[in-house]
Structure formats: C-alpha cells, structure tokens
Amino acid sequence: MAQYRAAARLSETADDADPARAIARLRRGDLGGLEPLVRVHQVEATRAAYLIVRDAALAQDIVQTVFVRLAERIHQYDPSRPFKPYLLRSVVNDAIKAVEKANRQVSLDAPVSAVDEVSLIDLLPDDALDPAAAYERDEIRRLVWDALDQLPAKARAAAVMRYFLGWSEAEMAEALGVSVGTVKWRLHDARTRLSKLLAPLVNAIVLNAILYAFALCVIVIRGLTR
16 A cells, blocks of 8 residues: 555656646546646745736636647647646736726735735835834835836736746746747836836835934944044
8 A cells, every 4th residue: 555655646746747748638538637737836826826917716726727628639638848837828818808808907905915925015125114104115016016007917917927936028928828038028018008107116215215324324423422
C-alpha cells in the first residue's frame, strides 16, 4: 500500500511538472488529467480574475468555468504552445466580459485575503504604523483601488496584468490574443487615465514629503544653534 501511495505521489509530481502529461490524459478522455492542471494554475488564475472583477465568488466561478470548458474542448488546444498563457487568456477575457456585461463599476473593496492576494500598497513597510499612519496608508490604498475602478475593463485588465501580476508585454499579448502594439496602447490608456485620477494623491504625497524634509531641517538647525 505504501508503495502504491508513493507511486501515486510520483505520478502527481510528474503531471504537475509536465502539463503535457496531464493534457494527454484529458485527450484520452481521462478527466483525472484536469486535477494537476487545477492544482498548479488555479491560484494564479483566480488571482488574475479577482483583480479584474474584484469579486472573489465571481472570480472562482470564472476560473471553474474556464477549466471545465478547457476539458470539454481540449482537442482545440495546440500542445506545441505554452499552456499557462492559453489558460490565462481565457480567464482574463472571461473576466473582462463579466465586467462589461455587468455594465457597472465593479467594487474594489473586497478583502484581498479572499485569494491570498497582496496589493502593491501592502508591500510597503509598515514600520509598526501608528493609527494615523495606518489610516493614511489605508486611505491611499482606497484611492488607488477607486482609480482602478474607474478604468474601462480592458484598460483595468492591462494595468492589473502588467503592474500587479508582473507580466511582460509579450506575455500579455500572448494571453490576450492581441498584438504587442495593442497591449502598449491599452497600458498607455490605463497610465494616462490613472495619472489624471491619482494626481491629487500624488500631489498630497509630494507635499507631505516636502513638509517632512522641512521638519527634519528645522530639527537639525535647532540642534546646531543650541
């Protein structure tokens, strides 16, 4: 029995490391081939969907639908092409469609812990923030998400993929099934819109930095003149 379990674990590890084996199982009609693909790609796929639709339940539904559709249409997949961009292309496109279909601004207030996601703001050091500093950081985060919330679905997806998921423009083009030039335009559109929406925030940060530097200078001057 122990040898059987060990062999099963080795088989799972091999399928995880080589998606071609899992896909070959699906092509033979073995739905068990879907499990290793879900195990390897579900978290990143759900994260991508969630950052676009900002609804954990909807993101999970999108990813589940994509995996089921993938299994049903596995013979349409070209095994000579990388699997992950193929999968994420469907996830991102379905997420974009979900936002556009809703015909409303999707709330960006859902807790990021729902999919173990960490935003750029969360990566800033907190240095044991006091209540005032913690409030300021939370306010900055809210303003950033509110700005993203106002972007059209495709521009928002481009910003999420480039700046939150860290994809290259070539990876984005592959995943979205568009040219690199189209990706560049969508990113330019997103940056232009965000720069206008976040201008008050940037100005406030610059002002606070100037005031902080001025306060430090005052402290140093006072120390020198005592």
